[in-house]
Amino acid sequence: MEVDKPKEEKQESSPILPNKGNGLDLETYSWTQNLQEVTVNIPVPSGTKSRSVICEIKKNSLKVGFKGQDPIIDGEFFNAVKPDECFWNIEDQKVISVLLTKQDQMEWWKYCLKGEPEIDTQKVEPESSKLGDLDPDIRQSVEKMIFDQRQKQMGLPTSDEIEKKDMLKKFMAQHPGMDFSNAKFN
Numbered sequence: 001m002e003v004d005k006p007k008e009e010k011q012e013s014s015p016i017l018p019n020k021g022n023g024l025d026l027e028t029y030s031w032t033q034n035l036q037e038v039t040v041n042i043p044v045p046s047g048t049k050s051r052s053v054i055c056e057i058k059k060n061s062l063k064v065g066f067k068g069q070d071p072i073i074d075g076e077f078f079n080a081v082k083p084d085e086c087f088w089n090i091e092d093q094k095v096i097s098v099l100l101t102k103q104d105q106m107e108w109w110k111y112c113l114k115g116e117p118e119i120d121t122q123k124v125e126p127e128s129s130k131l132g133d134l135d136p137d138i139r140q141s142v143e144k145m146i147f148d149q150r151q152k153q154m155g156l157p158t159s160d161e162i163e164k165k166d167m168l169k170k171f172m173a174q175h176p177g178m179d180f181s182n183a184k185f186n
Contacts, residue, residue, distance in 0.1 A: 014120075015110070015117075015118045015119055015120035015121075016117050016118065016119050016120065017119070017120060017123055018119040018120065018121075018123055018124050019032065020032075021033065021039070022034065022108065022119075022124040022125060022126075023038070023039075023109075023112065023119065024111070024112070024116065024117065024119055026116065028042065028043075028072055028073070029041060029042040029043070029072065029073060031112040033102075033108065033109055033112075033124075034126070034127055035102070035105050035106060035107070035108070035126065036101065036102060036105045037099060037100060037101055037102060038081075038099075038100040038102065038109060038112060039097060039098065039099055039100070040062070040064075040073070040097070040098040040100065040112060041095050041096070041097050041098075042064060042072055042073065042095065042096040042097075042098075043094065043095055044066075044072075044090070044094060044095065044096055045094070046093060046094045047093050047094075048090055048093055048094065048096075049090075049093070050089070050090050052066050052067055053065075053066060053067075053088075053090065053096060054066065054067055054071070055088045055096070055098060057081070057083050057086045057087075057088070057098065057100065058083055059080050059081060059082075059083055059103075060076055060077055060080055060081075061074075061075065061076045061077060062074075062075065062077065062098065062100070062113065064088075064096060064098065073113065075113030075114055075115060075116075076113060076114045077100075077109075077112065077113065077114075078109040078110055078111050078112060078113075078114070079102065079103065079104055079107065079109060080102075080103040080104070081100045081101055081102060081103055082101045082102075082103055085101035086098070086099060086100045086101055087099055108121040108124050109121075144159055147159055148160075168185065
C-alpha cells in the first residue's frame with residue numbers, strides 16, 4: 001500500500017496540526033472529519049465520469065481508483081465505518097468525494113488510512129453543537145460545568161460548594177444543641 005506524505009514536511013514522530021476540516025491534506029487526496037463522518041476528497045482529471053471510477057467501501061477499508069489502473073487510495077481505516085451509510089460521488093467532474101459514516105461517533109480519527117501521518121487530535125476544532133443534541137447525562141454534566149464556570153467568574157460558589165453549604169445547614173438544623181460558633185469550615 002502506498003501512502004502519501006503531507007504537503008508540508010513535519011517531524012515524523014510528533015503529530016501534525018490538522019487542516020481546517022480536522023483532517024489532513026496529502027499529495028493525492030485530503031480528508032476532513034467531524035465526530036460522525038469522514039470526507040475524503042480526491043482530485044481527478046476534469047471531465048471524469050462516474051462509470052470510470054471504482055470505489056469500494058468496506059467496514060475497515062477503502063479502495064478508490066479508475067478501472068484498469070492501480071488504485072489512487074487503497075488502505076485500512078483508523079476505525080470502522082458503517083458501509084451501508086457511506087457513499088461517493090463526483091463533484092464538478094473533477095473531485096471524487098467519499099462520505100464515510102463512523103461506527104464510533106464519539107472519537108476523532110488520528111488518520112484516515114493506516115500509514116498516513118497522524119494528526120494531533122488535541123488540536124481539532126469541533127463544530128459547535130446545541131445542548132439539546134447531547135445525551136441527557138452528558139447534557140447535565142455540560143450544563144453543570146457551564147454554571148460552575150460562570151459562578152467562578154463572578155466570584156460566587158460553584159454547584160458543589162452550594163451543595164456542601166446546604167448539607168451543613170441541614171445538619172446544623174437537625175442538631176440545634178451543638179455549638180458551631182468556633183468551628184472552621186473549608
